[in-house]
Amino acid sequence: MTVVPNRVLLSEKHDIRTKDELNDLMARVFAEGLEGLVIKMNDATFANLFPGKRHPFRSVYEPGKRHWIKIKKDYLAEGAMADSADLVVLGAYFGTGNKGGMMSVFLMGAFDPAIDQFCTVTKCANGFDDRTLLRLQKQLKMIKISKDYSKVPSWLNVARSMVPDFVVADPKAAPVWEITGAEFSRSGFHTAGTTTDHEGISIRFPRVTRQRPDKSWKEATDVPRLESLFKASRSQSDWSRKLEALSNPSPANKRAAQRDEVLASAKVRSIGCKSIGSLPDSLQKPRLFRVRESAQFNYLRPLLEGFVINVPGALIGDESFQMLYRRLVACGAVVTGDGLRETTKPVTHTIVVPPNTNPASSLDGVTPLTVDWLEKSINEGKLQPLPANQPQICEM
Numbered sequence: 134m135t136v137v138p139n140r141v142l143l144s145e146k147h148d149i150r151t152k153d154e155l156n157d158l159m160a161r162v163f164a165e166g167l168e169g170l171v172i173k174m175n176d177a178t179f180a181n182l183f184p185g186k187r188h189p190f191r192s193v194y195e196p197g198k199r200h201w202i203k204i205k206k207d208y209l210a211e212g213a214m215a216d217s218a219d220l221v222v223l224g225a226y227f228g229t230g231n232k233g234g235m236m237s238v239f240l241m242g243a244f245d246p247a248i249d250q251f252c253t254v255t256k257c258a259n260g261f262d263d264r265t266l267l268r269l270q271k272q273l274k275m276i277k278i279s280k281d282y283s284k285v286p287s288w289l290n291v292a293r294s295m296v297p298d299f300v301v302a303d304p305k306a307a308p309v310w311e312i313t314g315a316e317f318s319r320s321g322f323h324t325a326g327t328t329t330d331h332e333g334i335s336i337r338f339p340r341v342t343r344q345r346p347d348k349s350w351k352e353a354t355d356v357p358r359l360e361s362l363f364k365a366s367r368s369q370s371d372w373s374r375k376l377e378a379l380s381n382p383s384p385a386n387k388r389a390a391q392r393d394e395v396l397a398s399a400k401v402r403s404i405g406c407k408s409i410g411s412l413p414d415s416l417q418k419p420r421l422f423r424v425r426e427s428a429q430f431n432y433l434r435p436l437l438e439g440f441v442i443n444v445p446g447a448l449i450g451d452e453s454f455q456m457l458y459r460r461l462v463a464c465g466a467v468v469t470g471d472g473l474r475e476t477t478k479p480v481t482h483t484i485v486v487p488p489n490t491n492p493a494s495s496l497d498g499v500t501p502l503t504v505d506w507l508e509k510s511i512n513e514g515k516l517q518p519l520p521a522n523q524p525q526i527c528e529m
Contacts, residue, residue, distance in 0.1 A: 148175065149172075158170065159204065159206075163206050163316070163366075168205055168315065168316075169203060169204045169205035169206065170203070170204045171201055171202070171203055171204075172201065172202045172203075172204060173201045173202070205315055206315065206316065216313070216314055216315070216316050216317050216336060216362065216366050217311055217312060217313040217314070217342065218243070218254070218311075218312055218336065218354040218358075218359060218362060219309050219310070219311050219312075219345055219348055219352070219353045219354045220241035220242060220243055220254055220255070220309065220310060220311075220312050220353060220354060221241065221242055221243065221244070221251060221304060221307050221308075221309055221350050221353050222239055222240070222241060222273065222301060222307045222308050222309075222310065223240045223241065223242040223251055223253065223289060223291075223297075223300065223301060223304060223307065224239070224240035224275075224289075224291075224297030224298075224299050224300040224301060225237075225238065225239050225240065225273070225275060225297055225298065225299045226238040226239075226240070226256070226297050226298050226299075227298050228258070230472070231455055231458060231459070232266070232455065234450070235266065235267075235270055235455070236266075236269065236270060236273070236275070236298075236299060237258060237261075237266055238256055238257070238258040239256070239257050239258070239310075239341075240253055240256055240291075240295065240297045241253070241254050241255050241256070241257055241310065241312055241339070242254050242289075242325060243325050243353065243354055243355050243356050243358075243359050244304075244350055244353070244355045244356065245290070245325065245355065245356040246355060246356075246357070247356070248290065250287075250288055250289065250290040251288055251289055251290065251304050251350075252290045252291075252323070252324040252325035252326075252327075252333070252356060253289075253290070253291050253292070253295055253322075253323045253324050253325060253333070254312075254323055254325045254333075254334060254335055254336060254359065255312060255314070255323065255335050255336045255339045256295070256339075257310075257312055257339040257340065257341055259339070259340040259341065260310075260340040260341025260342060261341060263455065263456055263459055264456075267456070273301065273307075273308075274301060274302040274303070274306070275299035275300065275301060275302065276299060276300050276301070276302050277298065277299050278296070278297070278298070278299065278300055279298055280296045280297065280298055281296070282296050285300070286300060288304055289304070290324045291324060292321075292322055292323070292324060294322055295322055295323065304350060305349070305350050307350065308344060308345075308346070309344075309345040309346075309348040309349065309350065309352070309353045310341050310343070310344050310345060311341070311342045311343045311344075311345055312336055312339045312340070312341060312342070313336075313339070313340055313342040314336035314337050314338045314339040314340065315336075315337045315338040316336070316337050316366060317334055317335070317336060317337075317359075317362060317363040317366045318334075318335050318336070318337050319331060319332040319333065319334065319335070320332055320333055320334075320335035321333070322335070323335045325356050325359055326356055326359060326360050326363070334356075334359050334360065334363050435464070435465045436464040436465065436510065436511065436514065436515070436516070437461060437464040437465045437466035437510075438464075438465030438466075439465070439481070440461075440465070440466040440467065440481055440482055441466070441467045441469065441476060441478045441479065441480050441481045441482065442461060442466050442467070442468050442469070442480075442481070442482045442483065442484060442502070443469055443470055443480045443482070443483040443484070443499070444458075444468060444469070444470035444473065444483075444484050445470065445483075445484065445485075445486065446470065446471045447486065448484060448486055448504075449470050449471060449472060449473065457504065457507065457508065458473075460508075460511050461507065461511075464511060480499055481499065481500065482499060482500045482501070482502050483499050483500075483501055483502065484501075484502050484503070484504060484507070485501045485502070485503060486503075486504070500519075506519065
């Protein structure tokens with residue numbers, strides 16, 4: 134590959150040999166606002182450490198293999214290193230695909246006391262299951278403005294490109310959610326912390342980690358606090374301290390490590406080994422685990438495995454169908470129809486809705502099903518008998 138200045142550049146490469154070197158590099162990367170590191174074993178280093186051993190994790194990238202490891206700060210300490218803020222729900226957008234027709238993307242923001250307005254921070258579409266989303270449709274008190282900028286209320290400071298389909302009726306009565314993401318960043322699409330020199334503060338890869346009914350808009354993260362969190366997130370010295378604390382085990386973990394070391398030493402003496410190189414593979418360190426090259430997807434229940442179900446367009450547009458659709462997929466069915474999954478498999482069943490419940494109206498060789506029959510089969514965990522005028526379905 135040829136480097137083209139300001140067009141095509143090669144990523145930096147560092148030879149890391151110690152834990153401290155890795156911590157320093159991660160601290161620098163996170164402080165610069167980069168996403169993280171990609172780590173791979175150096176083939177030459179492995180050959181020197183383990184002469185004659187076959188390298189199980191080659192450094193050459195291969196799709197589907199886990200030879201390379203990505204490190205991001207929201208991966209560390211089970212997400213404890215990720216950035217988070219308690220933000221107010223300011224509005225919502227219609228979802229797409231399976232969540233079309235319902236509010237599934239939410240506009241989150243913070244109050245700015247300097248301008249006495251609520252400013253936007255991020256759009257969040259992750260963190261809620263289907264049942265919670267359905268409940269929020271009724272719980273949230275929203276006003277539909279259909280992305281019309283002229284209808285944006287005076288309390289909301291929002292960019293034209295981010296005007297939502299709905300705004301909350303009263304932001305001071307709106308719920309507060311904890312939003313966690315990979316990092317705080319600057320974004321021209323959001324207005325929190327916007328100045329003549331800086332774009333607004335946002336959160337990359339946001340997700341709802343919990344609802345905060347104990348907090349109101351007054352206790353939620355406001356814009357001044359958000360600016361402090363943003364600056365702290367960018368401090369390399371702060372990152373160095375955090376990473377050092379993470380990598381140094383607690384006294385309890387140190388005692389456990391010492392206990393494991395004593396047990397390993399006892400095993401060496403008991404089998405009469407003279408050197409680490411003569412130990413069985415199960416006792417040698419570092420331990421390298423073989424990665425499974427393939428994995429089989431397990432459905433929640435294979436009740437409908439082998440079913441290819443066609444859904445009429447009238448039913449796809451019904452909000453109540455979304456929950457049934459997820460349950461069908463979870464039970465192993467392939468669900469197809471206008472806007473749904475495309476498949477080359479022949480359709481085996483079709484859903485009929487009243488008044489078209491006559492099996493003669495279905496395609497030849499395709500078994501008609503009703504929504505009631507499907508729901509009852511899933512709820513009871515076994516296929517139910519069909520009415521007498523419909524062909525019976527055999528267990529698969």
